[in-house]
Amino acid sequence: MIGRIHWWTVILVGVIATIWIIPVLGIVVTSLRPPSEVALGWWRLDTFSITFSAWIRVWDEYPLAQAFWFTGMLAALATLGTMLLAPVAAYAFHFLKFPFRRLLLILIINAFVLPQQVVVIPLFTLWRDLKLIDNIAAVLIPYIGLSFAWSIFLVKNFLEDFPKELIEAAKIDGCGPISTLRHVVLPNATSPIFAVGVLQFLWTWNALLLPMLYLRSMQPLPVLLTKVAGTYESNWDLRSVAAIVTTIVPLIVFVIFQRQFAAGSQTRTGAKE
Template identity: 75%
Template sequence: MIGRAPKWIVIVVGVVAFIWVIPIIGIVVTSLRPAGSSALGWWRFEHFDLTLDAWIRVWDKYPLAQSLWVTVQTAGIATLATMILTPAAAYAFHFLKFPLRRTLLILIINAFVLPQQVVIIPLFTLWRDMGLIDNILSVLIPYVGLSFAWSIFLVKNFFEDFPYELIEAAKVDGCGPLSTFRHIVLPNSLSPIFAVGILQFLWTWNALLLPMLFLRSNIPLPVLLARISGSYDTNWDLRSVAAIFTTIMPLVVFLVFQRQFAAGSKTKTGAKE
């Protein structure tokens, strides 16, 4: 039976949580206050007026709904593609034998230390020659390709503790590599797969550099947020509204994926027992 935590731990955690929530409260209050009041500081309540003017202005002046849809598309497709391809690649590198297996794995893992800034100019030249500038593929391909460096490494480390007896039993029953992966490995690997999904979704949803360079007409929310910021006018109220739209979806998806992550951990534990 798990005992109750000491009161001082509850107090410390409560204080840390309150400090963590303060910026969120500030963003919400700033989005609901007039521009002049928020410029003086959202925590000042001498003249506490609430208005939805910033929300209306952002919705009317900027393509918020379109940017939200573009962000959902890019982050969703990149996350699903990574969650599908990564376990298959990790399974092949860990359980199968083929020529140059270790060499290819070393090349993929070493790409983890390669900064995005290094590949920007070659990618831009390649996409321009192929006519992919302002095409969703220009960001989807780097999103998925650059994620292989860390995602394959993460899932392959999980396979280090995978019970090899299950693989041998599947071979005895006549299962080939694909059947073994589909019926044995994949159902018992939900934990790292959902972990990869969480990290990939958060990265692609908040990505700014690649879509800012490669997309022109259909831009995601981070790029729209950068445009709303302006060069000379701070627009704190408008930026707060855009920030709320940008962060609320990752928060919801994180909570949903977290439950699935816990379910995957239970599945793995049950399989070992």
Template identity: 80%
Template structure:
């Protein structure tokens, strides 16, 4: 029987939750109250009224729907590509033998400590020469390539405890490397692959630096969020609306798939669930 958690643990979790919820509540309230009422603080109750004018102004003045669609495309394609390529790469590095395998793995994983700012100028020069500026590929390629540093390490760490007897049995049955990966390894690595997919989706959805530099005509929500501001007025109500639209999808994705995320981050066995 699981014992009851001590009071201090519950209190501590409640305080942390409150710290996280208060800013979210402030953004929501700011988006539905007139600017004159929230100038001195959204928490003031001297005069309370609600309006959806900020929502209407944002949708009319900024291409919010197009930015939402662009963000969904970029995050979706980058996530699918990462979920397809990562388990294959982790399987190759862990079970297959080829020249410079260890050196290549060290180079890929060490890229995890490489800041994005280091590759901005070389990538910009390369994309300009290839004519990829203002092309989705200019951000999709770095999205997927830079994710290999942590995603391959995550899945390979899961494969450390994968039963090698299953691999040997597949070889005895006549399976090659691809067949073994497809029928034996991949079905048993869905938990870490889902965890990789969730992390990649959250990262690419909220990415700002690369799209801001390489995209011009079609920009994602984080870039549009930086443009929702006035010259002499900070437009907190409009920014709040754009922030809600930007964060609602990652929040829903995490809430829906949190079970798969927790399973992928904690499972250390090769047994199929």
């Protein structure tokens, strides 16, 4: 039975929520007010007018729709690839026996401490030699590869408590490793797989460094956001519009899949819910 919530808990949560909401409110108001009013402070109400000129200008001057579609495609492919490969790799490392299994797992997990900046130059040299600069594969492969460290660890951590009786029963019924993975493990591991998918989507949607370096003609929204910022003028209204467009999809995805994400990050049993 859930105990009664203390009044100070409600106040504390309200204060924290207000602190988080104020910057978001400021971005929305800045995108809808003229620059002359924003320069005096977006919170001032002595002169208040609403205009959609910033939204119209961003849509007319920048390839917003094209960047939005490309970002969605890139994030969807990277998320799908990670959700397909991470459970397979975690299953292999946990249930199968093969040479250098523990060494390979240690090398993959150690990628946790490997910053992206370390692999930028070697990857650029490799993609240039393979003529993959300005190719979607130049960012898609690192997106999936660099996510293996945490995604395999997350799914494997879930499989630590997976009922081994189910695996043994599948073997008795004549199932091989692939059949066991397909019919026994995956149907009971949807929570961590969804958690991996949400994290991967959020990361790839907001990624800036790799697309900025490896892509030329097609550029995602975070790269376009850097171009909206003017060199000799602040363009706070245009930046606010670009920030709203960039963050709206990850916010919707997180709201829709927050229950699966929470279940995947907290579940420690292999029992199907």
